[in-house]
Amino acid sequence: AQTVTQSQPEMSVQEAETVTLSCxxxxxxxxxxxxxxxxxxxxxxxxxxxxxxxxxxxxTENRFSVNFQKAAKSFSLKISDSQLGDAAMYFxxxxxxxxxxxxxxxxxxxxVNP
Amino acid sequence: DAGVxxxxxxxxxxxxxxxxxxCKPISGHNSLFWYRQTMMRGLELLIxxxxxxxxxxxxxxxxxxxAKMPNASFSTLKIQPSEPRDSAVxxxxxxxxxxxxxxxxxxGPGTRLLVx
Numbered sequence: 001a002q003t004v005t006q007s008q009p010e011m012s013v014q015e016a017e018t019v020t021l022s023c024x025x026x027x028x029x030x031x032x033x034x035x036x037x038x039x040x041x042x043x044x045x046x047x048x049x050x051x052x053x054x055x056x057x058x059x060t061e062n063r064f065s066v067n068f069q070k071a072a073k074s075f076s077l078k079i080s081d082s083q084l085g086d087a088a089m090y091f092x093x094x095x096x097x098x099x100x101x102x103x104x105x106x107x108x109x110x111x112v113n114p
Numbered sequence: 115d116a117g118v119x120x121x122x123x124x125x126x127x128x129x130x131x132x133x134x135x136x137c138k139p140i141s142g143h144n145s146l147f148w149y150r151q152t153m154m155r156g157l158e159l160l161i162x163x164x165x166x167x168x169x170x171x172x173x174x175x176x177x178x179x180x181a182k183m184p185n186a187s188f189s190t191l192k193i194q195p196s197e198p199r200d201s202a203v204x205x206x207x208x209x210x211x212x213x214x215x216x217x218x219x220x221x222g223p224g225t226r227l228l229v230x
Binding site for chain 1: 156158162207209
């Protein structure tokens with residue numbers, strides 16, 4: 001079974017600084033997709049960014065970008081110019097190709113200090 | 115566009131009572147998912163439907179849990195009888211029907227359930 005590991009339960013960053021959240025996953029499949037979801041105190045799960053495993057180019061969405069290392073099975077999220085509104089729980093998720101099932105990591109709490 | 119709608123947002127009940135959680139997916143989405151989030155186990159998929167048909171219910175913890183999707187715009191997750199260990203946040207998510215590749219799942223605000 002696929003697993004997703006977020007080894008850092010908590011991190012903090014100063015406003016306007018850059019922070020990187022780590023995620024590793026375990027799979028024997030070659031066709032899959034990776035996601036980062038954000039969960040602010042409101043509890044709403046919000047998609048931040050997604051990456052198709054077959055794409056070599058790292059995905060970017062404004063201040064959010066990923067470092068996808070397929071061989072190392074690593075999928076880290078970089079947040080540039082951190083803002084107070086970025087404070088939330090962040091979840092890494094895996095979806096196998098041909099399946100609708102998402103497998104989530106345990107999450108990581110990000111604090112942004114003013 | 116309205117997102118995924120869940121009701122109630124909070125539910126407090128006593129052990130042994132029946133609990134029904136409701137979900138309205140995004141219009142036009144044909145896949146619907148129920149997740150449970152706890153501190154111990156994180157976010158787990160309970161069951162999902164494609165075109166109102168249950169596809170995978172392997173995550174449903176036991177027979178006390180049941181889910182239905184009578185039409186494309188409504189689903190329920192029922193717990194009967196409820197137990198304190200069912201206390202969690204229950205999320206509903208929907209997505210367009212996946213034909214190939216993947217489709218992004220959009221989550222509702224969740225229902226926080228507390229069973230006393």
